[in-house]
Amino acid sequence: MTATATETGASPRPADKNPTDQRPRDVLRSIVESNGLVVLLAIFTALVVGAILVVLSDAAVQDASGYFFSRPADTLSAAWSAISEAYIAMFQGSIYNVKADTFGSGIRPLTNTLTYSSPLIFAGLGLGIGFRAGLFNIGAQGQVILGAIMAGYIGFAMHLPVGIHLALAIIGAIFGGALWGFIPGLLKATTGAHEVIVTIMLNYVALYGISWLLSLKSFQVPGSGNPKSPAVDSTAQWPHLFGDSYTLNWGFVVALAAAVGVWWLMERSTLGFRFRAVGANPAAATKSGMNVKLTYILVMVVAGGLAGLAGGSQVVGTEKSLTVGVAGSIGFDAITVALLGRSRPAGIVAAGILFGGLRAAGPTLQAQAGLPIDIVLVIQSVIVLFIAAPPLVRFLFRLPEPRHPKEVTA
């Protein structure tokens, strides 16, 4: 019983010396430590909001609502059919196509989902490590691009034997991303530059950097002049997992292996212990003899390496050549994936697959239900919104406040 009571008798906390550094850290912590139920309810709420948007944008519903007061049932049934059509399309586009003749082609949407999820898992793992170490790394996008450039260049410019070529491309991708993580880590450790600002700026450097590279003759298909690199050699590509009729490749397996590796790193290694201690309480970590600055650099290097792997994997698995848009929005979507997965590897894998599914469902949603692809973005964004504001979800679903024993005063 006494264990739940905490003294308020302590002194004013000298930790307040640094209030500007404290607030983002608190936000991070509340996200990282958010409750699984809140996450599920946030996804559910986002789907409901998505349904409302579907209804509002549906032509049949708009027609029927014109005479809502004489025949309200028409509006309601139109709304219902719009919603069910949209979510059926979503299911068919991301998991299983029931209209297909064979199981083999019916399952294709699921393999697409997993293909889309691989880079999100890689980059999400990297971001999750950063979040747990108290670093708000917004720079995954730039790190992804650097990884893509390295893997792409090694893939098309070098010609090496099977195995070695792929391995070198992947190592190059890790190295490129790690370099792009090292820079903000080093600047934070030595000058105190805030990682959010530095990483955002480095995203631009990477984006315009790849545009510039692709304007060089050495990065273009000979004689074309288009900002597109030659195709990556087949020796540097991820082999397909289930034959060439499916896009799913070994990148997904490696992503799962990376998740296990990150779990070991964070939960079982002394380095991960240090990462977590620095993230949870840098002052106590310092006083325990941990080198907090060096830790920041290492965290950014590991996080950048994983994001680079995402970019490399995308190039040698899916895109197979370098373009300006090769990274898509992987680096930004991965932020959501990491938050949604509460920065834990298993959660990130699940969230990555969810987002891969949303991505895979986009085209079907457009073709089959006639809905704009943007609805997927809205659903993604609403999920983040609700996860960032757990009290809102608790209010909506009348959940009790979590008990903070600390608030029990003497």
Place this chain on the structure above:
Amino acid sequence: MKLELRGITKKFGDFVANDNIDLTVEPGTVHALLGENGAGKSTLMNVLFGLYDADGGEILVDDNVVHFAGPGDAMRAGIGMVHQHFMLIHPFTVAENVMLGHENLKSNGLLDLAAARDRVREISDRFGFHVDPDALVEDLSVGAQQRVEIIKALSRDANVLILDEPTAVLTPQETDELLEIVRQLRDSGTSIVLITHKLREVQAVADTITVIRLGKVVGTAQPTASQVELATLMVGRDVSMTVDKSGANPGDVALSVAGLSAIDEIGLTTLDDVSFDVRRGEILAIAGVQGNGQTELAEVILGAIAASAGSVTLDGEQLLGKSIKDVLSEGVGYVPEDRTADGVVSSFTIENNLVLDLLHEPRFSNRGSLNIAQIEANAVQKIAEFDVRTTSAKATAGSLSGGNQQKVVLARELSRPLKLLIASQPTRGLDVGSIEFVHKRIIAERDGGAAVLIVSSELDEVVALADRIAVMYHGKIVGIVPPDTDRKELGLMMAGAHREDVA
């Protein structure tokens, strides 16, 4: 004004912070509310002040039942509260702080600062507070800031004044002044509720004493009751009020600090030519009012902040310039003054906190991989040895009470052979039972041959533990004296009066 609480019950989830508490404050008396930290004193006062809703019971003012929806209601009913952490705005003047929240306007809609100034002057003169209404609060001493809080309450016509641990931040002299103010207020008809766990103050000033333990009233006592009687009532078992220790058996000099100086980020001198030695098997206690360089001294020795001059050697080895990790591995144990900020990682489990600075030891890790089994076994053993009250070793450190958190820190720091133990405010905010335990362990460490450096602003603690006392004031050591030095003299030294070295 007569204030009565009847059957007040307040729960937080399953935790009953106040269990059917009755309390009557007669007009013009000093009523001491005595209890350990975590006993439920502050919760009770927060209920009274309208900050918490009670789950049961009622509040009566002059025999009429009242309901307070917030502090505003309580203030209007004539109840004032001086919080342990002052609620003052530092860049504002005294008068501005006093008027804050119930500002009077002049006919032209502007603030009537002159009226507020007059009110401050009037109250200040009436009780001899010597507070200038135009002084900036940030320029005032802690004792003066507390008087501003009292003026704030009185300016709102408080008939009952609640003082929450008012002496925690005061020097002995300031404490005496405050107790004198309390007597004056009582004589002028104001009732005082004094929340404290310090027996000496209770005896000095209280008319009635109510003792609370684990959320219940366990008894009332007269101020004539002895300290041992009060402490026994408060803790629920017999406690020794003195620290049992044999005389020191000092060996060679272990820690030697010479000419040590430090400046902070804005260029102010925090340590000014500090020199002292601590021998093996000896406890040197640094006494002083908080903020006179003691914190910096401990942190410079640890390597957390840089020195600007001087040297710190441990067994002849220079510590300055070493990283914290290297200092710790030289055999230095460090108990920080703010355990929640610097001592534990609240969101980590107890077992992880118990190895926070021990991970490099081969028993806890092997080639970068944590030895989970050893970490778990270590936790079970330490929890038993240090009597950490917890449901599980997997509970987070943040779920522990302050005393148990401190036991975790101590257990960790004492798990390796130490040449030097630095403990800052080792028992701050702890209950009597935990204090006894922590003191015993510190003395055991001394008797085991370590040099011990204690930093404490509790004079009782300094006197009880120290083999020698060094008093710090404004970053300087004003003198090193034996532990049987008169308290009055120590108090004067803590206020900056010099005294020749006698040690």
